[in-house]
Amino acid sequence: MMDWQIYLRLKLAVMCACVSLSWAQNCPSQKHAAAKFTINSHRNQTGHWISQVWLQHSPDSHTVTSPWMVEVEQNTASCKGVESVQLVATLTAPPIRAGPGYELRRGVGYYKIHTEPKTWQEARQICEQEGAHLAVINSEEESKVLQSLFAPVAAKLKVAWAFVGFHDLYNEGQYLTIFDEPLNSSGFYRWVVGQPDNWGGNDRSPGEDCGSIHTNGGLNDLTCTAKVPFICEQELW
Incomplete structure (x- = not known):
């Protein structure tokens, strides 16, 4: 426990x-x-x-x-x-106080960016072990918060994507948050231009079924087994 x-x-x-x-x-x-x-x-x-x-x-x-x-x-x-x-x-x-490494952004939530690249499922498990969850973006303001956290990490690691809390693992094109709520009703639904594209998806490959955020704050679908940084969120108490 x-x-x-x-x-x-x-x-x-x-x-x-x-x-x-x-x-x-x-x-x-x-x-x-x-x-x-x-x-x-x-x-x-x-x-x-x-x-x-x-x-x-x-x-x-x-x-x-x-x-x-x-x-x-x-x-x-x-x-x-x-x-x-x-x-x-x-x-x-939710936790009485944020766990180690979580940064408070007032009025939005507690966030922690993990710089060690993990798959989407690994990232989800790590967030849950910390009493948190993969970040779910509910507003443009929250997108900007995550963007500001991710930008220095992206520049250092030379990556463009970080995993966040949505997917279309159940049905292709039907995006849900990790709480099984429709992504288009989450309050934020701004995709990177040209996304989602399910790149590589065919009869033999699932393609891109896991959610990520771009350095510009937009959403993107990404291969679940890719290893990239990820952002965990703890709710405000």
Whole structure:
């Protein structure tokens, strides 16, 4: 598990015994946190179990919104006519403070440019290990921030591209961010002139399916196995 100051990961497991249609809970004493996480379940009129996940900031928490991510896995079992439901919920929150090497650009985010060239998948994993993600550009202002970070590295390494967080790995030409959201609704969709071109793509080669940024701040598609610098982003807390 990574340092909690860099990456907060909270797991809650809830066992639900459905004989009397009520919850049986045994919770250890806990310290009060700035956020409240609850799971509520009930059976509807058709007999299906409905689970709801709620994440609520306490009244005295910061008003800045944070990109909380909740994943819930549900398993069911039946033993001697007794049904049971197990819900395993994983809550991932942004880091309380930026990790080492991340630079704050006020009003935009924390960024770190990695100068050691990596493939797109390697870059994505490294960013996640740091409690961050490959940078997703949401505005012209953010594009200029990344451009300013990348320009000196590009000049030193004599490269024109750095990996960022989008791709069309699922369907050719349908570009998504690493959050599986359409790139054209991300707030920034300015391509380098002549791009994307899926250079080298044919029946035997996938071509260029991973996203990058040019030294001029525009977007480009690049071969995923190419090794270039990359930019990680941590959300503002």
